Amino acid sequence: MASDTVLGRHRALENERLDDVGRERARGQRRRLSRVLLAGVAVAGYCWWRYLSGNPILPALPSIDPFLLTVIIFFGLMTAVTLGTMTFTGRSPHVLYRPEQIEVRISDVKGLAPVAEDVRRSLELFRSAMTFKRKMGGTARRGILFEGSPGTGKTHMAKAMAAESGVPFLFVSATAFQSSYYGATGRKIRSFFKELRKAARREGGAIAFIEEIDAIGLARGGVSLSATPAAALHSTDCGGLSGLTVLNTAPVQVERMVSSDVGAVVNELLVQMQSFDELTGAQRAIGWGVDRINLLLPAARQLPRPRPEPVNVLVIAATNRADALDPALLRPGRFDRRMTFGLPDKAGRRELIDHFLERKAHEAELADPEHRDALAGVTQGYSPVRIENLLDEALVNAVRRGAAGMSWSDLEQARLVTEVGLGQPVGYTDHELRLIATHEAGHAVAAWLLAPHRRLEILTIIKRANSLGLLAHGDRDDVYTRSKAELGALISIAFGGQVAEELFFGDVSTGPAGDLTYATTVAAQMIGSAGMGGTLISFAASAGGGDLVSRLMGDAEGRKMLEELLATRKQVTRELLEHNQHLVEALRDALLERHELIGGEIGRVLTEAQSGQSVDLRDRSALRPGS
Incomplete structure (x- = not known):
């Protein structure tokens, strides 16, 4: 019985709480109806008074000289324009x-x-x-x-x-x-x-x-503001490496x-x-009148002002x-x-994908939960608007090929264009084509062997934006922190292109320039910020100018630790690729044949090359997204 009473009180309070807006709206409607009623009574009374007194309801218009009327209209228009300009420039733009x-x-x-x-x-x-x-x-x-x-x-x-x-x-x-x-x-x-x-x-x-x-x-x-932004560093360069996120939480003092x-x-x-x-306009008018009346009244009989x-x-x-x-x-x-x-996590991206695909035409394969989970995984860092734009681009690809809805292949091509850029035809020499294919294959093999938890997304030797070729790879799940081993593996992946060039050509091109920048940045974060090197001193805490890499390079001991870490990781990559040259060759040959491998095609080439099987990339039936 007591529980029923408590429940009844809760419902009563809930009904009263939810009716606040409606109650105030109804009260305002009653006030407005009352004003309309009073105005109507006043107008009706005036009309009856004019009628009973024998006068016309509307008074006759006075006669006026046309010249004077013209002057009045002119100055009236001038005043209206002036006041209108002032009013228009100050009106609310909502x-x-x-x-x-x-x-x-x-x-x-x-x-x-x-x-x-x-x-x-x-x-x-x-x-x-x-x-x-x-x-x-x-x-x-x-x-x-x-x-x-x-x-x-x-x-x-x-x-x-x-x-x-x-x-x-x-x-x-x-x-x-x-x-x-x-x-x-x-x-x-x-x-x-x-x-x-x-x-x-x-x-x-x-x-x-x-x-x-x-x-x-x-x-x-x-006014001085302080902020501690988490800056995300992403690298995509001619050497072909992307997918790393490094946090830099150095405090920044900003004065605006x-x-x-x-x-x-x-x-x-x-x-x-x-x-x-x-106070409303009416309340201010009433208050003005009350103030004048209160000047004539004793303190004990003062009229209250409106609140x-x-x-x-x-x-x-x-x-x-x-x-x-x-x-x-x-x-x-x-x-x-x-x-x-914030940007949605994997579960949020999957929810968005389901929501958007309900409204967009797609083929049956995109109704498969595995495909949708894979799409949620590869769109890490995407905002809701960007996900919808990706699906729209995939629909454009479907229209171009005459299909009634988008397919997984359309989505892969849309991602390639939106993330990297349109392919640009370039007349590579045979030597350049083979060099670039070997370079990118070195990256991919290093990533496949050292970081099997990462997803190989795109491997191409087609020029896009500023990249002659690239490997795009990312985490299979959302990752917010990285271990020392993971960061070390990413540095080794960055050295994969340079090491492959040395092993197969006995020389190094200018292609690894961006890779070295990438690897140096990651190594600087490990040593100078995360305490993963030979020192626990945080170079990021220094008040000196310049970024973290500059601070380490300017310190003799820091530079030495940086060079030792990079040399160690390059040696790891060299030993790995020396024992797996057949994998690099297989992936290089596949690139020379197809120029571009997407998603599961990369893993399939490497798996079959490792088992000694022949590779037929024309058979796409065995490919699964994100494999």
Whole structure:
């Protein structure tokens, strides 16, 4: 019985909480109907008074001299143009959307499960803001900052919030506030927040979304910001190596200096973010009258002045430069909550792939869970927008070959073009063609033997962008840290091309130049930052200028450790390829025949060469994605 009572109270509180916005909207509708009714009664009374007094309902127009009328119209137009220009330059640039105009729901935002759950809680708190304040004494969030890389779903999520909240959605780009007229930017910001408050009073609540708020919210002059970004280093070069991620978390001190006009814009934004509850025009008029009457009354009989009515508003802003925003914007009371939209993990990418493929034509093989899992694996580092773009490019390939839907081959070609670039016909000499094929085969064999956990994706000797040839390889699963053995293996893979050239040609070309840069960078991270070399001193902690490689090269002991590590890893690669020259030859010959191997074709050539079987790449039936 007691449990039923508790459950009944919970349901009653839930119903009251969920009805905050609707109750405020109904109250506003009653106020507006009352005003219309009073205005109608006043007009009807005036008409009856004119009728009963024997006068026409509409008074006769006065006669006026045509010349005087022309002068009045001219000066009236001049005044209207002047006032119109001032009004137009200061009007709010927002676009108003009604909930029924927005089709996106939170359930449609895929690959962002943790953020979506937090958004739902924030939305519930927004809808129950009045109950939360009245019953619990708390203040609901009024500002949420969406931060993250481009294309991670920030705007999409804001639209979903507006649709599910059932209140007006005021969308504006921060650049739309900017104006060449002095002071107009501040007037636009004031006008925008005024319209936001009006919409909230009219509908019981309103949501504002400011896109790229860093355009008007950069730190003011003299403000020092500190940040510790995690920089990802990816290398794709003529030597043909890609797929490594190295973290550099060295603190960076950034000082932003902006003009006085921009500082004034930030100040206006700060004031408006803190001043949601303001008196309406009618309340200010009443207050003016009350003040005049109170001047005639004793202190004990003073009339109360009207108080501002709280409005239920939520301001959402999006940026991919949160570290550059003014710190005052990020304090509680303005943007109370910061939500980070990161790149989706493998499970999130699989969810996105399933979601997009429901709407895009595809062949039966892409309904296979294995193919979809493989696609989720090879799209590591992709944003939701980039995944959708990849599928669209695959559809373009399908149209070109006259198919009704995309296939796995279309996706592989789309990835090759979007990640590396279009193939460019180059008239290689026979020696160059054989040299480049041997170089790339050396990379691939080293990767296949030293890092079997990695996925060999693309091996080509077709010139694309700045690469004469390349090997693209990546992790089979999402990886956030790397061991000393893994980093060492990646350095050895980088030396695979140079070692193969030495073994088969007895000479070295300029092709390994990019590989050496790559290997040196990784080795510097191991020794100078991760403590994986002969010292526990972090060169990254040094206050001196230059990057990590420069600091190690400038230190005699550091340079020595760097050279020893690189020499050791090259020797490992040499010993490995000397014992497996037949694998390099098999892969080289396959490249010379096909010029490009994708996905499972690489592993198939090496597997059959190791077992002594002949290789027929025309038979693609045994190939599986990501094998």
